[in-house]
Amino acid sequence: METIRLTMAQALVKFLDNQYISFDGEEQKFIKGFFTIFGHGNVLGLGQALEQDKGDLIVHQGRNEQGMVHAAIGYAKQNHRKQIYACTSSVGPGAANMITGAATATANRIPVLLFPGDTYAARQPDPVLQQVEQFHDLTLTTNDAYKAVSKYWDRINRPEQIMFSMINAMRILTDPVETGAVTIALPQDVQGEAYDYPVSFFKKRVHRIERKIPTDAMIDDAVKVIKNKKKPFIICGGGVRYSEAANTLKEFAEKFDIPFGETQAGKSAITWEHRLNMGGIGTTGNLASNVLAKEADVIIGIGTRYTDFTTASKWLFQNPQVDFVNINVASFDAYKLDGIKVEADAKVALEILADRLEKEDYESAYTDEIDNIKDRWNNEVDRLFNIKYKEDFVPEVRGHLDDKIDEYKEVLESSLTQTRVLGMLDSLLDDSSIIVGASGSLPGDLQRVWRPKEQNTYHMEYGYSCMGYEVNAALGVKLAQPDREVYAMVGDGSYMMLHSELVTSIQEGAKINILLFDNMEFGCINNLQMGHGMGSFGTEMRHRNPKTGLLDDKLVKMDFAMNAASYGCKTYSVRTEEELINAVQDAKKQEVSTLIDIKVLPKTMTDGYESWWRVGNAEVAEKDSIMNATKELKDKINEARKY
Template sequence: METTRMTMAQALVKFLDNQYVSMDGVETKFVHGIFTVFGHGIVCGLGQALDEDSGALKVYQGRNEQGMAHVATAFAKQKDRLQIIPCASSIGPGAANMITAAATASVNNIPLLLLPGDAFACRQPDPVLQQVEQESSLTITTNDAFKPVCKYWDRVVRPEQLMTAMINAMRVLTDPAQTGAVCIALPQDVEGESFDYPDYFFQKRVHRITRPVPVPEEMEDIAEAIVKAKKPLVICGGGVRYSKAGAALEAFCQAFNIPFAETQAGKSACRSSSPYNLGGLGATGNLAANSIAEQADLVIAVGSRLSDFTTASKSLFKNPDVKFVSINISRFHAYKADAVKAVGDAKATLEALTEKLSAAGYRSGYGEEIAQAKAAWEKEMAFLAGYRYDEKFEPLIAARNPATIEEFVALTGGEVTQVSALALIREMLCDSDIVVGASGSLPGDLQRMWTTDTRDAYHMEYGYSCMGYEIAGALGAKLAQPEREVYAMVGDGSYMMLHSELFTALQERKKINILLFDNCGFGCINNLQMSNGIGNLATEFRYRDNGDSLRHDGALIPVDFAKAGEGYGLKTYTARNLKELKDALEDARKQEVSTLIDIKTLPKTMTDGYRSWWHVGIASTSQKEGVQRAYAEKEAARRQARMY
């Protein structure tokens, strides 16, 4: 047996450089590069290995460990999970910073390999700098905190253990049903220890991503359920995107006259212009999808994990006889909603099911309902595009506060409504441009209002709805598809929480465009608290007028985000009205450097729910009449919702 003596870290780099995936006969190098913020627990081990011989792996310099891991997650998502960028950090705070990103990847089923440094396996210098000590066990370090948010976790305490650890890491990362975050903790002394590694460990490995079809019995079960349905509705989930099943789903719906609606993860898997595409569904869904969903006697979930936003907390499907079918590569997700299940690849299953239903001569009982629902929503879209804040209009959301609007206008000069801005942006952007979002009220407006006929043009992280993902996500999408323009849709609150990787975008000369909606607060959560009878508490950006005051009850705090972005080296603009926004968008497209448009957006001008409900915890005892009313309404809705 031929062997090569090298350190554990050197062996890790060489192994990663030889991993490939194959899907539908197309082979792709699986590991693109490595993102890192070097610290003392990683720089002398993995850092030395990368410096000596990184092979074909690019090394990227992150600014914040959470941010760089979000970049890697977005990269893998935009690559349809066929390529990854592992992330390496020091021990302690560097590692802990990546825990949020690990959860984000796992919830969204996106492959993310994390390589945090760890305390010494030999324990000679314990406790080392940044080591968390637990009296109950000296084996516990910061990296144990990754266990609940990762799909696979390991710690390499001997150099030869690297081989089984990495084979198992690849098993999970390349499995469509199991993928998510993987953490391989690297004790800093072991990183530098040498071992005679067998050369076969470094051979080229091709991990095949296959298309399993459900067993015949399950195919019979779901076909039987569909044949009995008069008004079925298909849910297009993220699994449709990763299976590249958009065309198959459209063909399926057209063949049997079945409408379909999109989840946040599923949007852009299919063409928005399809006559059967109703758009976004659920708590952030639109009028067309939600009205049809209320009537459906069968819900066919394809590649969806059926989250509370998709099902409007299990209240959306109001037909008393409604049943569920679930097509999913994951048996865990397929079992949800007590569905008739078929465990298999979305594309392969839809194609097989199309043949089966065609042979049975099936067609749904829909008449003009689909076209009528779409026409009603188009009318609403036209209203939103032309919406201006004016007292004569009904509020788009219940928690309107005219005094705040007037104060905002006086401070910023802004007069742009969020919905009209989004309508203009959609009109101005090319269909192939990628929009990235994650948190606040923007995902709801985007799921309702955004349309595209280009695959993977809508990049929304809404499984974890992680504030701070947006700008890092835009960089990840740009690294994945550098030929396309990428736009980060981000609120001012999320921007201030985490925007460090915009500097990495500048460093890598990867142009991203930041569309920053500034409404002086956490507008989405402000709506939620005020519409449930709670006071305006710590969700708007206000001064504390009096040091003894319990509340931030002073004036709004304006921020010149354009000036701050200019200091980083971005090309920046401020848009206070639609003309300025239009001019900025036109000029930003001409730029080669990353851009930021500071859009002074009137508070309370986002869309509200369309015939949907979202279950949130509300106080059952309160002195406030508004809270009492909100609780009563919540309980009434809860009694009408499904339990499982």
């Protein structure tokens, strides 16, 4: 057997450089490169290996370990999980910082490969700098915390272990069912240890992503249910995009006249204007999807995880005769809501199901309901897009800040409303532009009102809804599609949470655009607490009051444009419609990353539309408003499905 003597880290890099993906006969490199922040746990091992011979791998210098994992997730998600980045950190806090990114990847089922540095396998010296010592178990390190948020976890205590470990890592990363974060902890001494590796370990490996074919029995079960239903409704989930089944879904819906709603992950698989596309569904869904879903007698879920936001906490589907047909590669998801299980690839399953339903001469029984409800919703979006502040303006959302609106208007020096800004952006941004989001009130607004005009231009992380994802993932999206304009839509709270890779975008010359909505509060959570009987507590950006000891004094004023300018971004401060138009148009001309600091009034986002979300309200409280909200909550819980 021919061998080659390498350090464990050198062998790892050489292996990663020879991994490929094959999907529908098209082959491409699977590992694009590394995001790195070097420290004493990885610089002399993995860092040395990358410096010596990185092959075709690209190495990016990250600024925050969590941020660089978000960038890697954004890249993989935009590439429909067909190409990924690896990330490496030092030991201790560097490793711990990546855990949130790992959780974000796993929650969304996006493949990322993480190599946190670890303490010495030899335990000499012990404890090493940044080591957490657990007196009851000396084998525990910071990296054991990854186990709860990784789909595959391993620690390499001998250099030869990397061979078996990496084969299994590739197995998980390329499996549409099992994929998520893969964490391989690398003790810093082992990274530099040498071993005579078989040359065969470094051969070109092509990992095929196979399309799982449904059994005849699965299709029989689905047809048996659907053929007797009059009002079917499709839920288009992220699996439609990852399967690249959008056109197949469109043909299926058109053939049988079945309307469909979109999850956050499924949105923009099909463009907004399609007659059967009802738009966002669920808690942050719109009127059209939610009304039809409530009345549907069969729900055909395609590539959806049926999250609580998609199902409105299992309350949305009100027809007592409703059944569920679940098309999903994962049996775990196919079993949800006690549905008929079609464990298969979305594209293949839809093609086979279409042939069978056509033989049954099936067609839905909709008459003018689809067009009527879509027209109603389009008119409502037009109204939302044109809401302007005026002196008798009453905030659209719950109206709880009526007495403070003038204060906000004065401090922000702006009268812009959030839905009006979104309406303007909808017309100002190029059709090919990709928008990125994750947290706060913007995901709800965007799922309801944003109108994707080209496929795969809506990129929302809502499985973990991780604050700080937006800006950093936008870099990953830009690296995935460098010829398109990429816009991160982010609130002030999420921007302050994490925007580290904005600096990396400057360093790399990878232009991204930040559309920052500053309403001087955690507006989404402020809505949540006040909408359930609480006061505004700890969610507005205010100074501490020396008299009351509470955070209820003057508003904290921020200049985000100045912050981003210090990094080298081209920035704009927007307080009027004219300033917004000029800023967006000028930003398109720039070659460097931009930030548009948009001051918007709070409580001017969207809300409602036949939706609900189960929350944990207090059952004992002094406020009548809280007790009333709890009673309403229990009534809704009793109406919701129990499975």
